[in-house]
Amino acid sequence: QKEVEQDPGPLSVPEGAIVSLNCTYSNSAFQYFMWYRQYSRKGPELLMYTYSSGNKEDGRFTAQVDKSSKYISLFIRDSQPSDSATYLCAMNYGQNFVFGPGTRLSVLP
Amino acid sequence: KAGVTQTPRYLIKTRGQQVTLSCSPISGHRSVSWYQQTPGQGLQFLFEYFSETQRNKGNFPGRFSGRQFSNSRSEMNVSTLELGDSALYLCASSLQRQGAGYTFGSGTRLTVV
Numbered sequence: 001q002k003e004v005e006q007d008p009g010p011l012s013v014p015e016g017a018i019v020s021l022n023c024t025y026s027n028s029a030f031q032y033f034m035w036y037r038q039y040s041r042k043g044p045e046l047l048m049y050t051y052s053s054g055n056k057e058d059g060r061f062t063a064q065v066d067k068s069s070k071y072i073s074l075f076i077r078d079s080q081p082s083d084s085a086t087y088l089c090a091m092n093y094g095q096n097f098v099f100g101p102g103t104r105l106s107v108l109p
Numbered sequence: 110k111a112g113v114t115q116t117p118r119y120l121i122k123t124r125g126q127q128v129t130l131s132c133s134p135i136s137g138h139r140s141v142s143w144y145q146q147t148p149g150q151g152l153q154f155l156f157e158y159f160s161e162t163q164r165n166k167g168n169f170p171g172r173f174s175g176r177q178f179s180n181s182r183s184e185m186n187v188s189t190l191e192l193g194d195s196a197l198y199l200c201a202s203s204l205q206r207q208g209a210g211y212t213f214g215s216g217t218r219l220t221v222v
Contacts, residue, residue, distance in 0.1 A: 036213075041218075042215050042216075043215050045213065046211065097154065099144075101151035
């Protein structure tokens with residue numbers, strides 16, 4: 001079992017839809033949880049960063065962490081074509097930093 | 110504020126050759142980490158340098174090496190290139206050791222033929 005698993009996608013949604021991206025993990029030691037967005041031919045950029053269980057909102061983006069279930073999610077409201085990218089979850093404890101394999105999202109106008 | 114700069118952006122090399130990639134971190138960032146990204150394996154950690162010392166290393170063969178200079182700039186070297194080394198090599202810098210403060214560069218796309 002991989003340390004971090006992510007819905008592989010690809011995922012295609014119409015503009016304006018609510019998108020749900022999910023990751024599960026096996027190591028309960030993970031403390032920090034992040035979501036990165038990666039456009040084609042670019043490096044990943046940090047979108048959201050959370051420490052504890054619960055929800056964190058930033059504009060159209062909401063990150064949710066459930067440590068008891070070892071499950072994290074990213075919700076995108078009112079999705080836009082500009083949200084089309086690969087989304088990577090990441091988590092770490094100490095010096096151990098692990099990325100999920102990514103989910104490719106296409107938002108169709 | 111300048112971001113993380115990686116050079117070159119694209120590189121084509123022949124099997125058996127060696128290659129050196131360069132990364133200039135954000136000013137003030139002392140930690141530089143390198144990752145290999147491929148469609149099949151995703152992002153895989155290569156190594157991390159902090160204050161010119163390698164602090165952490167991923168599960169890659171000894172053909173992959175790196176170093177960090179006193180100005181925090183970093184280079185990674187791959188010797189005796191194999192076809193499987195074709196990938197996007199990403200550098201990330203942060204103020205602290207590996208952590209959520211990562212800022213990635215745009216990467217170097219290496220193709221081995």
